[in-house]
Amino acid sequence: MSLTRALIDLRPLRTSRLFRWLLFGRTVSTLGSFMTVVTVMFQVWDSTRSPVWSGAVGLAQALPMIGVGLFAGAWVDRADRRRIYLLGNAGQAACSLLLAVQGFVGHVPVVVVLALVALQASFGALGAPAAGVFVPRLLPKDQVAAGVALNQASGQAMMLVGPAVAGVVLGWWGVGVCYLLDAASFGVSFACAFGLPALPPVGGASRAGLGGVVDGLRFLTRHRAVRGALLTDLAATVLSMPLSLFPLVNAERIGGNPRTLGLFLSALAVGGIVATAFSGPVTRFGRPGPVMLAASAVWGGALAAFGLTHGVWSSLLLLAVAGGADALAVLARTTIVQTCTPDALLGRVTAAETVVGQAGPQLGNLRAGAVAAWGGAAAALVSGGLLCLAAVGAVAASTPEFRRGAADANGVGAVDAAGAREGGRAASAAG
Known part of the structure; x- marks a missing residue:
């Protein structure tokens, strides 16, 4: 087997211009999201010095995804997936802006921070089912697995890079700037997905x-x-x-x-x-x-x-x-x-x-x-x-x-x- 065939399959990048833009936007927003994960954990611990409150960060992120997800999936199968995905991105960007505001203000109760994290996770639960239809709609079926692998590779790379970047930004400029960069990353994702065609469900709502x-x-x-x-x-x-x-x-x-x-x-x-x-x-x-x-x-x-x-x-x-x-x-x-x-x-x-x-x-x-x-x-x-x-x-x-x-x-x-x-x-x- 040649080395080229052993490496990750890059055909989706050549096949679909829209997939290339989506992958770029997803990579940037994933970088911002991992920065926010680290920033929220740092801010909550710095404010409370409590492992209980630190553990509550995970719950604030996971529970909305579980509670909202299934109903969001039903809505995604009734409407234009592109519009729902854009709405999810816009909502997450707005939450990051609000987190930035409280980060610059300082001395905000930790429950307010967790509420904003939960709201952002709810918008994420809305966008995730919509994003799930993009790869099979934009790529030939024999390239779907390759498209999934490229998405996964970008996510894993940002999982390594994002926390390191967050550490540098936190050390130099503080939590507010980290949240602002996350908001900007969702703006990039929004812009990259804006050119998608309408993607209503095929086969009935x-x-x-x-x-x-x-x-x-x-x-x-x-x-x-x-x-x-x-x-x-x-x-x-x-x-x-x-x-x-x-x-x-x-x-x-x-x-x-x-x-x-x-x-x-x-x-x-x-x-x-x-x-x-x-x-x-x-x-x-x-x-x-x-x-x-x-x-x-x-x-x-x-x-x-x-x-x-x-x-x-x-x-x-x-x-x-x-x-x-x-x-x-x-x-x-x-x-x-x-x-x-x-x-x-x-x-x-x-x-x-x-x-x-x-x-x-x-x-x-x-x-x-x-x-x-x-x-x-x-x-x-x-x-x-x-x-x-x-x-x-x-x-x-x-x-x-x-x-x-x-x-x-x-x-x-x-x-x-x-x-x-x-x-x-x-x-x-x-x-």
């Missing part, structure tokens, strides 16, 4: 309100490949998410050195970037189901081995392997959702995927902490990794459609045509 949400959930339960992808993701995150254990592992094995703790997090990110950079064979393979199963199994196995390892370098290597496997699993999951879901349902299904991606890791960190409190970090990591392997095996054994990774041009085919038709009849949704 969703039912309004709760009925539309139920139709989307019904599709998820009946489309076995999509259901298998989300269950596999939950198995990996709920059963074996390791992040909450890093401080304990660092204290038990390496003396609590904060630089090593940072390396744990960096190793996951570096593994993800390397795996995505060399994802060309995976995206051209055309069978994301087996890729996700294999990657999720590697994730669980690497974390179980990490639980038994005491050397610094071997630990970092295993975390890099886990990070790479996680990146490929997320790439496969998103590809399955975007290629196997009818356009009229894509907003709701993408919203459900976003909820899974938000809730799973939070529950996984909670599980890991509870087990570690009882039996230590090694018990939590090893048991979680083994449970993940067992759950992935169960999904593979019970879902041959997902294991084969096959779908027809409409994403329905033999998987569950009846379930898709019912969802299509009610709606005829995406991070």
Whole structure:
């Protein structure tokens, strides 16, 4: 295999001018978002010196995404996705401006900061399902996986760069300037998406309100490949998410050195970037189901081995392997959702995927902490990794459609045509 074919597939950049602009805008806004994540954490801790308030930042970001997401997905499947995405960007930019104002004013109650963070997350929950339809609408189906990989690569790169840039800006100019830069980044994203054509749902509009949400959930339960992808993701995150254990592992094995703790997090990110950079064979393979199963199994196995390892370098290597496997699993999951879901349902299904991606890791960190409190970090990591392997095996054994990774041009085919038709009849949704 040539090096060119091993590297990330760049065909979407040549195929679609609109995709190029969207990717640029998304990259800039993701940079700003990671800067704001760091800035909010810094401001809340600086104001309160309380780990409880610091933990509340995560809840303020996650709960609106979960609570608003499914209903936002139903709205996305009733209207022009372009306009909803632009509305989400404008709302997030406005929230960043308000955060900047309070940052310059100073001495604002922390509950006000968290309320603005929650409002911004709500606008993000509105824009995410709309953004989920762009790649399959702008690219040929055989390039959807490559488009997802490019989006993922830009996000991972900004996850490394954003916190570092935030640290520099905070040190020189303070929290207000960080929030202003985030607002400007959403402005760039808005401008890059403004030239999109109208993107109404294809195949009929969703039912309004709760009925539309139920139709989307019904599709998820009946489309076995999509259901298998989300269950596999939950198995990996709920059963074996390791992040909450890093401080304990660092204290038990390496003396609590904060630089090593940072390396744990960096190793996951570096593994993800390397795996995505060399994802060309995976995206051209055309069978994301087996890729996700294999990657999720590697994730669980690497974390179980990490639980038994005491050397610094071997630990970092295993975390890099886990990070790479996680990146490929997320790439496969998103590809399955975007290629196997009818356009009229894509907003709701993408919203459900976003909820899974938000809730799973939070529950996984909670599980890991509870087990570690009882039996230590090694018990939590090893048991979680083994449970993940067992759950992935169960999904593979019970879902041959997902294991084969096959779908027809409409994403329905033999998987569950009846379930898709019912969802299509009610709606005829995406991070």
